[in-house]
Amino acid sequence: MTKFEYAPAPESRAIVDIKPSYGLFIDGDFVDGHGKSFKTISPSTEEVLAEIAEADDADVDLAVKAARRAYTRVWSKMSGAERGKYLFRIARIIQERAREFAVLESIDNGKPIKETRDVDVPIVAAHFFYYAGWADKLSYAGYGPDPQPLGVAGQVIPWNFPLLMLAWKIAPALACGNTVVLKPAETTPLTALLFAEVCQQADLPPGVVNIVTGAGETGRAIVSHPGVDKVAFTGSTDVGRAIAKAVAGSNKRVTLELGGKAANIVFDDAPVDQAVEGIVNGIFFNQGHVCCAGSRLLVQESVAEEVLAKLKRRMKTLRVGDPLDKNTDVGAINSAEQLAKIRELSEIGEAEGAERWSPKCDLPQNGFWFPPTIFTGVSQAHRIAREEIFGPVLSVLTFRTPKEAVEKANNTPFGLSAGIWTDKGSRILWMASQLRAGVVWSNTFNKFDPASPFGGYKESGYGREGGRHGLEAYLR
Amino acid sequence: MASSVSEATSSDAALRRFLHGLPGVDQVGAEQRAAGLGTRSIKTTAKAWAIDLAIRMVDLTTLEGNDTPGKVRALANKAMHPDPLDPTCPSTAAVCVYPDMVATAKKTLGSSGVKVAAVATAFPSGRAAMPVKLADTRDAVAAGADEIDMVIDRGAFLSGRYLEVFEEIVAVKEACGDAHLKVILETGELQTLDSVRRASWLAMMAGGHFIKTSTGKIQPAATLPVSLVMLEAVRDFREATGQMVGYKPAGGIRHSKDAIKYLVMVNEVAGEDWLDPDWFRFGASTLLNDLLMQRNKLKTGAYSGPDYVTLD
Numbered sequence: 043m044t045k046f047e048y049a050p051a052p053e054s055r056a057i058v059d060i061k062p063s064y065g066l067f068i069d070g071d072f073v074d075g076h077g078k079s080f081k082t083i084s085p086s087t088e089e090v091l092a093e094i095a096e097a098d099d100a101d102v103d104l105a106v107k108a109a110r111r112a113y114t115r116v117w118s119k120m121s122g123a124e125r126g127k128y129l130f131r132i133a134r135i136i137q138e139r140a141r142e143f144a145v146l147e148s149i150d151n152g153k154p155i156k157e158t159r160d161v162d163v164p165i166v167a168a169h170f171f172y173y174a175g176w177a178d179k180l181s182y183a184g185y186g187p188d189p190q191p192l193g194v195a196g197q198v199i200p201w202n203f204p205l206l207m208l209a210w211k212i213a214p215a216l217a218c219g220n221t222v223v224l225k226p227a228e229t230t231p232l233t234a235l236l237f238a239e240v241c242q243q244a245d246l247p248p249g250v251v252n253i254v255t256g257a258g259e260t261g262r263a264i265v266s267h268p269g270v271d272k273v274a275f276t277g278s279t280d281v282g283r284a285i286a287k288a289v290a291g292s293n294k295r296v297t298l299e300l301g302g303k304a305a306n307i308v309f310d311d312a313p314v315d316q317a318v319e320g321i322v323n324g325i326f327f328n329q330g331h332v333c334c335a336g337s338r339l340l341v342q343e344s345v346a347e348e349v350l351a352k353l354k355r356r357m358k359t360l361r362v363g364d365p366l367d368k369n370t371d372v373g374a375i376n377s378a379e380q381l382a383k384i385r386e387l388s389e390i391g392e393a394e395g396a397e398r399w400s401p402k403c404d405l406p407q408n409g410f411w412f413p414p415t416i417f418t419g420v421s422q423a424h425r426i427a428r429e430e431i432f433g434p435v436l437s438v439l440t441f442r443t444p445k446e447a448v449e450k451a452n453n454t455p456f457g458l459s460a461g462i463w464t465d466k467g468s469r470i471l472w473m474a475s476q477l478r479a480g481v482v483w484s485n486t487f488n489k490f491d492p493a494s495p496f497g498g499y500k501e502s503g504y505g506r507e508g509g510r511h512g513l514e515a516y517l518r
Numbered sequence: 519m520a521s522s523v524s525e526a527t528s529s530d531a532a533l534r535r536f537l538h539g540l541p542g543v544d545q546v547g548a549e550q551r552a553a554g555l556g557t558r559s560i561k562t563t564a565k566a567w568a569i570d571l572a573i574r575m576v577d578l579t580t581l582e583g584n585d586t587p588g589k590v591r592a593l594a595n596k597a598m599h600p601d602p603l604d605p606t607c608p609s610t611a612a613v614c615v616y617p618d619m620v621a622t623a624k625k626t627l628g629s630s631g632v633k634v635a636a637v638a639t640a641f642p643s644g645r646a647a648m649p650v651k652l653a654d655t656r657d658a659v660a661a662g663a664d665e666i667d668m669v670i671d672r673g674a675f676l677s678g679r680y681l682e683v684f685e686e687i688v689a690v691k692e693a694c695g696d697a698h699l700k701v702i703l704e705t706g707e708l709q710t711l712d713s714v715r716r717a718s719w720l721a722m723m724a725g726g727h728f729i730k731t732s733t734g735k736i737q738p739a740a741t742l743p744v745s746l747v748m749l750e751a752v753r754d755f756r757e758a759t760g761q762m763v764g765y766k767p768a769g770g771i772r773h774s775k776d777a778i779k780y781l782v783m784v785n786e787v788a789g790e791d792w793l794d795p796d797w798f799r800f801g802a803s804t805l806l807n808d809l810l811m812q813r814n815k816l817k818t819g820a821y822s823g824p825d826y827v828t829l830d
Contacts, residue, residue: 139688313543368557
């Protein structure tokens, strides 16, 4: 029995109106698909939320054709200033309906309301605002005096940040004059479908944004459709590789944002309490379902014991449970499949001899749950130090010198992000120049801003999203 | 640690090495953590519990040039019975006054259990000769003060004369006798969170029973980021020495909502052992009335108004 028990503080679900079934959003209207349907569930309770149409090849074809029509007849001819107005309007509507988006995202994805409310949805709106501003300034973006859009963009996004990844894809594409066919992940389609309603509300011309739901087959249909000029994908490295093969030899442009195994590097002169916060934020934010998660902690041997003691104490205060409770820090794992993968890799970690630790926490009976977990005594040779777990599981390694830290951090096929914790500014700059990672955070972690480019080295993909750099992928 | 305290305080250089060897504080990160804790949603039963606890933690304060015995008697009565119509309403921890008002407060409070705290050592600036500060302290203790709230010499601290500050606190503590000593760092003048951490350790090593943010006469007074650093300090000090030191934010905490944010921070940063009037106080005056109004709101379901709580 703790002294200060926080009473339940649930966010009301009343604001969202989940329909029993959803069709596809093609050419400005919701239409029935030709294919089967699938169910989307709430990962925290396993409650079925809605029946979702699964787009087949014919549906994807319709969507691509609608996008093409909208591109040639309306969107590519419209002035940048006019396109910008639509994007500003979308951004404002998202702000107005922020609570609705936050609650729906939390229900469908399993992530805490605190996070959808304070992180996901505000950054989504910020992204639309940011790229709305570029729409009439593309001639000054550094890509030539009169850069042109590519045409129809086929976009496939993951389930970890459903609405945010949608914004990262759609906002720059539209700002540059492209039209899109977007497929949300099969476990998290609801906020994309709500976004389709926002497009209607904003009077966006039909066909500029098309949302087709489905799983891998639908994604393949989009990627391999001959009418698609550009493929943008965020997700696993395996699928990314398959996409790269599928579009090889075609004229399609591709950007891929794939997995990661980021090193979060803590030096002995780090601001230790903030470093502990950064470690927690790096791996337990969004249940660790973050491609740039700081899943490998590299801590200098001289402070390893102190940092670990503080980390464990901090982890004991993490509140795991109902995603809609405003005090929940860690929500549900997104799917049974992902939970099985996290469990499997954690068992491998134990079998390989790493020491596993989790704070005591009561996990709910229903739904998919995994406690915040750290593995100590991990070496570079362990699978949990090499493979992306994509869950709330941290592998702790140690190092002795800055050089060793760099070597270990870079010793991975991935290269998406890295974190550096030290009070020494010169070391931050030196480390940042040595690390082969697309994003390097110093004395912070998991900070996202629409003005800042994001993307990876090596198997973490290619191309950049966000900022002025993010325009390049949608212009020629 | 006891031996390392004496080692660290053996010379100015040694003390400087020790204090500057404490881990740094990243201001951006500390502010972010403080803001994050501020989003905790404390409702219904948790809120009722927190409000009653907060009332029990208030050092009801009047530190004005125009204080009179009448004003102090009124305040002392309010401290004993914050809500005269509700006997279940707890009394506050203490009243906090200038030394010349201690006797009046003491007499009114009698054996109620509400303590008398006195600000001493040339409060609020601390700009007086050492014998004057000690005389100020002894005078308050002789008048019956249970607790002394001293101010450190911020000038000495900022110019790096750490040992001087240390010795000053040690001397005041000795002058306190049995009275408890709260050490005011005046964090608004120290400015950086690194300085706040160092001053906190300095005050704890010198034997302060409590570390306190502010006099209330300087802006900013208590803030959540400063509290985060000071709560980390008392937590780490106990880990290092086994000794528990209390914490008192003072100045600028006016609303129940703010008070609850502090309690959440105490709970999650220092730990629940500090959720007790022996180890945590609010230095406040107007806060109490807002706590009372919120308490009534929870009981009756309706907001009252300023006329339904007593004037101080």
